[in-house]
Amino acid sequence: MTEFSIVELRKLHDVACNVARIAGNYLREDQLRRRKVALTTREKLNSVDLVTAADEGVEKIIKDSILKEYPDHAFIGEESYSAGQEKRFLLKDGPTWIVDPIDGTVNMVHMFPMTAISIGFCLESIPTVGVVFAPFLGGQGTLYSAIRHPEGGAWLSEFGPDGPSTPLPLTSPPPPLPADAPKGCLFFGEYGKDRRDSPQSNLTKKAANFVNMATEIGGRGGKGGMVHGIRSLGSSTMDMVYVASGQGDIMFEAGCWEWDVCAGIAILLQTGGIVVDSNPPTDLKDSDPIPMANLGGRRYLAIRACSEDVNGRSPRAQQEALVREVWKRTERLDYQRPV
Amino acid sequence: MTEFSIVELRKLHDVACNVARIAGNYLREDQLRRRKVALTTREKLNSVDLVTAADEGVEKIIKDSILKEYPDHAFIGEESYSAGQEKRFLLKDGPTWIVDPIDGTVNMVHMFPMTAISIGFCLESIPTVGVVFAPFLGGQGTLYSAIRHPEGGAWLSEFGPDGPSTPLPLTSPPPPLPADAPKGCLFFGEYGKDRRDSPQSNLTKKAANFVNMATEIGGRGGKGGMVHGIRSLGSSTMDMVYVASGQGDIMFEAGCWEWDVCAGIAILLQTGGIVVDSNPPTDLKDSDPIPMANLGGRRYLAIRACSEDVNGRSPRAQQEALVREVWKRTERLDYQRPV
Structure with missing residues (x-):
């Protein structure tokens, strides 16, 4: 089994946060351009599953940045996976990045801000580092991230890359579930x-x-x-x-x-x-x-x-x-x- | 009919934006406190319609601020309306503020950020100034507002009170509706x-x-x-x-x-x-x-x-x-x- 120290995981987390913000800025600039030109989309499964040039552009930004830093890691991205004929589950046990360059593409096309860049890192098929950046949610975007490790943590960052983060879960300790759940959920x-x-x-x-x-x-x-x-x-x-x-x-x-x-x-x-x-x-x-x-x-x-x-x-x-x-x-x- | 000049409407708009941000900061502080103490709620119609102390607190902040500036305007607020027995439509033709101190109370209780302070101003029963502030959406909150007037406008502000605003609609000119709408909407x-x-x-x-x-x-x-x-x-x-x-x-x-x-x-x-x-x-x-x-x-x-x-x-x-x-x-x- 591949062992990663907390120091290595922190570096992985920082790389992922950084590339998520770079990709998010690319999307924000793309949206600014769209205020003048209608977005070009082509339709996949049906009109609900939109791919935009931005989708593929963002996947390339993320893939190139990550593989430059970690050339021997595996990389599974939605766009390259979907373009292939192989629909089986490809995850292997080694260090693997699993990335959706844009989740909520339909929202992005409509400029509804629930769109996210999702960068996950797996070890032994278990999600170990996660970074989700919603570039249109708030002026600085909204970033959720975590390192799974006893010395790791999970954070919400909504004040930009140099701003403070809030530890997750937001309520700490988290309240019990409602006694008669799902009522009240x-x-x-x-x-x-x-x-x-x-x-x-x-x-x-x-x-x-x-x-x-x-x-x-x-x-x-x-x-x-x-x-x-x-x-x-x-x-x-x-x-x-x-x-x-x-x-x-x-x-x-x-x-x-x-x-x-x-x-x-x-x-x-x-x-x-x-x-x-x-x-x-x-x-x-x-x-x-x-x-x-x-x-x-x-x-x-x-x-x-x-x-x-x-x-x-x-x-x-x-x-x-x-x-x-x-x-x-x-x-x-x-x-x-x-x- | 009461006439309001664009100068007067701009002042009304600024008053509303300002009080919305003050009320929003109150809610953000309230949420920070909640990370330590469970929120006290009592149930109205059923468990879906929650009232919190914050609801009533925010309505008082807004009402007091507005009536101090405009003592002869009418004010309809959700909380004071709902507490009364009168369920008829109360709007008169004169200058009237119509306010929901917290829309999306259920979301706020769960800390899901789709919660808004809604401050409307009507003339002749027509919404004329509108301010909607979502204090939890992004680090600075997200504010939508408009002045209905040929020299008015509509804006999105997501960079705080001193930051830039984006004119609305976000795409200008707005695209036509899809030819086969509702498909694609x-x-x-x-x-x-x-x-x-x-x-x-x-x-x-x-x-x-x-x-x-x-x-x-x-x-x-x-x-x-x-x-x-x-x-x-x-x-x-x-x-x-x-x-x-x-x-x-x-x-x-x-x-x-x-x-x-x-x-x-x-x-x-x-x-x-x-x-x-x-x-x-x-x-x-x-x-x-x-x-x-x-x-x-x-x-x-x-x-x-x-x-x-x-x-x-x-x-x-x-x-x-x-x-x-x-x-x-x-x-x-x-x-x-x-x-």
């Missing part, structure tokens, strides 16, 4: 790109899941979850970091890919959150511990960090109980990938 | 507080509306709108300003109140957007011009500013055509108020 989920009109389509099931989570307790055949709110931002990266930072409680998303969530998962794990499969494993007993999500599994259910509650339940016990409550209220989604 | 809507499980509940209808807007063209019995995305932020104030600024295309929201949208409507109208009733008027013919929404009507469908399209359609013609396309795809919602 803030829930993040997306409609996604599969827009087929059929009772079994992912759109139909996702929409039903959201209604279940929102409905009063007792409603929807007992599936009503009475969450505080359903939020859809159009960026699974941002959904994940809001839960990682404790600015949301539950992130339920299927259909996205490892580059959308890798960096966010590093932050989530460092703050004390968990991420599992959004479909319950078929052979899981009620008393079994819940395994972590497969990074390449395209289905993610994340729960924020919390502290022991008044009944003495551990954070993990509360988080797993909430996972089971969400599973009860949601239909299985049909996203796979070749193995 | 970014759509903002909220699930709201009515969580009853019934086929006729507003939750059920809103969720169906969102699915219609998202589904492929031809789907849902012809109602499929294939929008680029559905966004739910948990703040109708923020939904409205994103459309007002051209960072979104359509805002469809029912159940909120005039203080949630008054300031945003001032910005929307100044940039060239329109706002109409989200329920189609029952006696409206296809050839009739579409009237503006009733400010107190609790149902709002806003469309962003646009330029003449390649077929020579005027902005207004494109906007009204899009309104009719949205009406075709959405069920009527049941929100009323006493008259």
Whole structure:
């Protein structure tokens, strides 16, 4: 196994933060140009999945900068992956960067600021360093990052590269989950790109899941979850970091890919959150511990960090109980990938 | 009719921006305190409608500051209105401030940054000055504002009170609406507080509306709108300003109140957007011009500013055509108020 010291991880983190800001500035300049010229886009899967020249430009900036510093590391980027024919999960055990140059491309096209550059670094297939930079969120952009290590940490930086950072989770210690969660939780989920009109389509099931989570307790055949709110931002990266930072409680998303969530998962794990499969494993007993999500599994259910509650339940016990409550209220989604 | 010169309106705008920033700083300090103590909340309608001490504190800050400067103006604030028994629409023709001290209270409780202070000023019941400040969005907060006047304007300020502002709409001139809109549009809507499980509940209808807007063209019995995305932020104030600024295309929201949208409507109208009733008027013919929404009507469908399209359609013609396309795809919602 490749060992990285905290000093090496800090350097990796700094490299990633730096390149994220450089790429973010490139996007901000691009947006300034767009105020004069309409953006050229070509359509991928359908009109919901937009690629812009900026996407590819940003991936090149990030890839070149990282491989210049770490020429023997592997690099998986959304744009180069999607352009290829290979759709299997490519992650190996060695040091690997997993990058989405622009998550929330649709938002960027519309100038809605929930767009992020997501730079994750994995060791042994586990997200270990994560940097998520939202260049349009606030005048200086908003950067979430983490180093997973006992001497690491997680931070929110919203005052520019030389400004102060706030440790994450934002509330420290994080509050227990609500006793009757999901009631009282803030829930993040997306409609996604599969827009087929059929009772079994992912759109139909996702929409039903959201209604279940929102409905009063007792409603929807007992599936009503009475969450505080359903939020859809159009960026699974941002959904994940809001839960990682404790600015949301539950992130339920299927259909996205490892580059959308890798960096966010590093932050989530460092703050004390968990991420599992959004479909319950078929052979899981009620008393079994819940395994972590497969990074390449395209289905993610994340729960924020919390502290022991008044009944003495551990954070993990509360988080797993909430996972089971969400599973009860949601239909299985049909996203796979070749193995 | 009360006449206000552009000089007087500029002063009103500056007073509103200043008090919004003071109130926003109060909220930021409050959030810093919360990182140590759990917030005290009491529940209003149900757990989705939270009031915090901060809500009432902020309304008092705003009301006192404004009435000190303008003692003979009327003031309608969410908190004082809601505490009373009177639920009718109170707006009179004279100079009137309409204020929501905190829109997106649920978000604020969870520290999700889509929370805004909304300060609107009406003349003859028409929103004339609007200031929306989101104190948690970016390190300096994010401020949208407008003065409705030929010599007025609309601005985004995200670099603090002394930093530069960007004129709105962000893209100038604003692009035409998509030729096959709502396809290609970014759509903002909220699930709201009515969580009853019934086929006729507003939750059920809103969720169906969102699915219609998202589904492929031809789907849902012809109602499929294939929008680029559905966004739910948990703040109708923020939904409205994103459309007002051209960072979104359509805002469809029912159940909120005039203080949630008054300031945003001032910005929307100044940039060239329109706002109409989200329920189609029952006696409206296809050839009739579409009237503006009733400010107190609790149902709002806003469309962003646009330029003449390649077929020579005027902005207004494109906007009204899009309104009719949205009406075709959405069920009527049941929100009323006493008259």
